[in-house]
Amino acid sequence: MQVKTTILSLPTEEFVHPGTRACTGCGLAIAYRVGLKALGKDTMLVVPPSCLTVLQGLFPVASTKLPCLNVTFASTAAAATGILATLKTQGNTHTTVAAWAGDGGTGDIGLQALSGAAERGDNFIYFCYDNEGYMNTGAQRSGTTPIGAITANTPFKGKLQQKKDVPAIMAAHKLSYVAACSAAYPLDLYDKIKNCLHLPGTKYFHIHIPCPPGWGYDPRYGIKIGRLAVETGYYDLYEIVNGEFKLTAASEKLVEKRKLVPVHEYFRTQSRFRLLTDAQIADIQQKIDEKWAGYYNKDE
Amino acid sequence: MGTRNYRRKTSHSEHGPGDGGRTGSWRVERPVLDQSLCIPCKRNKEACFICWLFCPEIVISRTIPPRVDLEYCKGCGICAEECPTRAITMVDEAKFSEEDKE
Amino acid sequence: MHIIENGNAAAALGVKLCRANVIAAYPITPQTPLTEKLSEYVERGDMKAEYIPVESEHSALAVCIAASSAGARVFTATSANGLLYMHEQVQWASGARLPIVMCVVNRAVGAPWNIWNDQQDSISQRDTGWIQIYCADHQQIIDTVIKAYWIAEKVSIPIMVCYDGYILSHTFMPFDLPDQEKVDGFLPPFKPEYALSPEEPANLNTVTLPDVRLDVHGELAHSYMEIRYLLQEDLRTTLTVAADAEKRFGEIFDRCGDPYIESYRCDDADHVAVGLGSLTYQLRVSVDALRKEGIKVGVMGVRFYRPFPDEAIANALKGKKTVIVFEKALSYGYEGALTSDLKSALYEHLAGTGTLPSVQNFIVGIGGREIRTDDLTQMFRSATQGRVSREPTWIGLKL
Secondary structure (H helix, E strand, O other): OOOOOOOOOOOOOOOEOOOOOOOOOOHHHHHHHHHHHHHOOOEEEEEOOOHHHHHHOOOOEEOEOOOEEEOOHHHHHHHHHHHHHHHHHOOOOOOEEEEEEEHHHHHHOOHHHHHHHHHHOOOOEEEEEEOOOEOOOOOEOOOOOOOOOOEOOEOOOOOOOOOOOHHHHHHOOOOOEEEEEEOOOHHHHHHHHHHHOOOOOOEEEEEEOOOHHHHOOOHHHHHHHHHHHHHOOOOOOEEEEOOEEEEOHHHHHHHHHOOOOOOHHHHOOOHHHOOOOHHHHHHHHHHHHHHHHHHHHHHO | OOOOOHHHHOOEEEEOOOOOOOHHHHOOEEEEEOOOOOHHHHHOOOOOOHHHHHOOOOOEOOOOOOOEOOOOOOOOOHHHHHOOOOOEEEEEHHHOOHHHHO | OEEEEEHHHHHHHHHHHOOOOEEEEOOOOOOHHHHHHHHHHHHHOOOOOEEEEOOOHHHHHHHHHHHHHOOOOEEEEEOHHHHHHOHHHHHHHHHOOOOOEEEEEEOOOOOOOOOOOOOHHHHOOHHHOOEEEEOOOHHHHHHHHHHHHHHHHHHOOOEEEEEEOOOOOOOEEEEEOOOHHHHHHHOOOOOOOOOOEOOEOOEEOOOOOOOOEEOOOOOEEOOHHHHHHHHHHHHHHHHHHHHHHHHHHHHHHOOOOOOOEEEEOOOOOOEEEEEOOOHHHHHHHHHHHHHHOOOOEEEEEEOEEEOOOHHHHHHHHOOOOEEEEEEOOOOOOOOOHHHHHHHHHHHHHHOOOOOOOEEEEEEOOHHHOOOOHHHHHHHHHHHHHOOOOOOOEEOOOOO
């Protein structure tokens, strides 16, 4: 990565107004704010029904200072393609088109349109903010909800299936850029956006978003929990540039440190994981260890 | 109202603060800064500003000292949790007088 | 210039003449050759447009909605299940007040699968707030596409230009290809009142509340109910705009007619057949045959189905003895959709005046079942002699 932005070198211009309807301590608000700083004023946004719809405001007040098109749930990526087409007819190659959709709007209902746009090589940047559930409608399970998590419609058994690996699905489209980021590491997110804007075709970002009501924690611990997800090796920060995989930021440092925080430290911070048994946690820990053994091997 | 301007025929929103109203009323506790522990205050120059970075509501100013806009601060406590010197503490709203709350 | 081409080509030529610059394309029989023709124009450089081969019809209309919101003149086409798949977007486009023009090449809907012609697909979309115009021949197809862009951009409401699959889409007919210069004179470049851009940012189509609310300037803004009312109000105004379009078109291209209905031998008719699309031309053969028998009949094609030209239709049928509606679709559980709308218009304008005709409904050609002119003539004749049935009568059933 070329740029290494610090807090002090981060641009100070804000593109979102305070006083939104987002929950207290919303992780998306942090990622969205920094993401827009990286995108800048010359940007057009596309947003499907999601937490962001609410954060952006109800008619007739908008909290975002950038132009934004709200679209139907399944059509985010197709709408981004449409805006891009109009810009092309106007000879405009400088305006960035950025889609911001939730995990459901990306990996479940939105996957078809996203895959189509990626295959066509449509030149926009797509952000999936993954709070691991349909949080806007009351925390129902989605494809990216992790195994064992209690949600509004997996109330007594927790989710039985694995978390869908959407970045891997997008990487299989041979995109020029795929990134995994976290709201807890906003400078990493900022740099990754800045580094990829010049690359061709669809750029895909997957952002891990701590969610206080959906995950079950006191809002003040949101960043700490987001960091734990990374420090336990459970959620990795990486980028895939033209097919080449590379861990970044704190995840990259973990390869040097060779020491992961035990994953149960992450699970016990959130009430949604209270159903996980010791056996399940041990199984998850093993899978993490295997994954990281692979990372260590590549490093050597 | 009553106008048939095109912009009134669609859901067309312009930007401004406070879509959620006075979200400061959501708070049960508010952040209080001890300037003697705050790094940019002590050094009297730009430094740290982690509270500014992580505020989800963008109500902490990037100034010396950082100031909280109580009109909109929801009291999430992230600034207090992330401050490296524990310069910010979350204090029960009830402790503040009616005047302070205005 | 007169050319001989098929209906899909006529539509494609219309789109090319209108200089649409964003086209979304997804294949579905019998629309496919239309968008294939457009891809030829774009790839050869005859048409300057972004041609987007989308991965579904839902996305096709999504692309059009977004591109139109940003200020482009857009086009897509579909049939049957493709139209049904994009239904969510169909509702969205009218609510978002976008001047999208879409050709619907009428085809039967599944289940079960059927690729042949009837009109259930577009009829099932009549409540969505789109303008719907039905074409009876290739000249009407190309002319209607051109008029559609003018009307749509004037009233900011999307338009479905409907024509029968296979019967019109795949058959060849001679028609006049309008001059590009004249089309440019009729239809100027699209200048939207508002287009999404960083220069004038706005948040479009976000959540509205049940009640009104102050905007950022401290003024009360409309809410959902007002926005929806204005769509209805503007749809009714479209009837006047359609008449303007017809007049203007006539001045430039030297051909025009009644904007809402197309009548044949109706003036002195006692009994009038009514239909949508190419069926009305087939009915002219029946009309001529029955006239030879001395029965005074005529046929009226309805061109504008939505907004429904209730007054024009009631005036045209005032005092007739019988109105016989032949339909290729129905509102299941009751009767033909056009029949219901027509009865309602007649009742509204003529009840109590002593000029109310009786109405008979025939259902024909469902799933592309061959419509034999002799059968049409026979049922038409029976209907003039007395009411065949209170329920819709299906012609050509082989139970």
